[in-house]
Amino acid sequence: MGLFKKRQKKLDSQEVGLDIGMIFLKFFLDTEYLHYGFWENGLEPEVKNLRAAQINYTNHLFSHIPEGVKTILDVGSGTGKVAEQLIKKGYQVDCVSPSKRLTARIKELLSDKAEVFHGRYEDVKIDKKYDLVLFSESFQYIDMQTNFEKSAQYLKEGGHILICDFFRYQEHNHRPLGGGHWLDQYKEILAKHPFDIIKDEDITDKIAPTMTVVNTFTMEAIRPSFELGMDLFQDRFPRIHRFVNWKFKKKLAGTREKHFKGERNEANFKKFKTYRLILLQKRAH
Template structure:
């Protein structure tokens, strides 16, 4: 079913969402080489690999560990940081974010919806949800889960085109780090209702701390500057860095206890079984292998490092000036 056909279906939650959905159109401007227009090829390649990693992580996590969510999780003092408890921390995280949304909000745009699990929880909380993501594999999983209860749009948020449609909340749940900050803010402001909110739950870099062993996240100082440029102000900010950080200890333990030994054994086996091929491969891929070993097997990606170099916040943004609906 096409997006237009999906939008013709009535929203099962409320008439307001159904009427709004009738006006939604989506278009992504693509160059002849297949990349998003005006986007540097290097950045586009990185985003494609990020999309792949998210999809792979979702499939592997659900298949082998029973982990259905893509979020870090929210840990409390006294929690045992184990893989078996991760799903509980993720459930707590979802409840925290949904509980932080304005009570009066009805229509939600879930930016970077992943496999649709969070959108499903929003629907169960009585919200009317539209999802947007460029990750086709995860979008397929989201459509299977959500059915006709929500529209899932194949597009980068920054290129999403709408006609006469606005939302109560533009929601970024660990997806803001992947968007172009300036383009995303402009787009979000254009999609907000006059009393609408932008809600971001994600981590940012603390630039004053120097180079982090954990990559990702926009610089917090740049974020604050962009807010002013787009007429936005912070109406709520909750720092949950130390509640999220233990997830990195868990992931680091998995890499140190499982991935590192398997990697070492694979290298040894390759050297013994195919010595010539092993030398060629290790020489050709030496920089990538060194980067992988340093980044993922060096034991530096811990909760302590995350808390030192990042700040993880739930931030609610509002516009400084009253606007009319589109």
């Protein structure tokens, strides 16, 4: 087989995106949080304030952990930064991480303070039960039917699920911002599982300014860098540039359409998304 061995699988774009996010945020902003910011008390949505807004988010999330919770399963743990803060507060935390790079970072950060289950939540096998299963911007990546089944399995009686993530509105067709489960579908699937809604808080207005930061950086830094790079490529390698433009015409146009039109902004986030903090409790038999 040798050189002609068939490629087994492609890189996961979501996983690669998270890895790039980790590198970027750590290098440029001295933060390892991979989640949105929570903008309150007059904090201006600027790049320099993102880390402070992310800390606000973490504090708001932690304030909704019910009393009596001791053990937490952090699903989609990112760099392990949230888990690290939970451990410092006295919780016993385990992590689920599908990314090899992020899993390595979690183990480096937490050492032997937490058990790390590498793989997708749908696939991992865990022989433990927890007081709380946490989804901090990871709920959107997991099949909801499987998610609720596995979470019910891993929770103690009376245990909780804490979700902090965004959802899409069913009635909107044009979506400059992708991602997120449909809110209506979430409600339909949840109704079939043994969980009661303790809290469902819409925090979209506090989260959406993050998109101002993202859009500003994209339009003022990433877009001109991309275009300058393409210009240099054309100047140095005109024939290859023509071939690339022909071969990947649709993909290049799609990239510009998706990322460089300025539509991934705060106003559209509020229009097409609802960002919610949801606390569920497992019903007793």
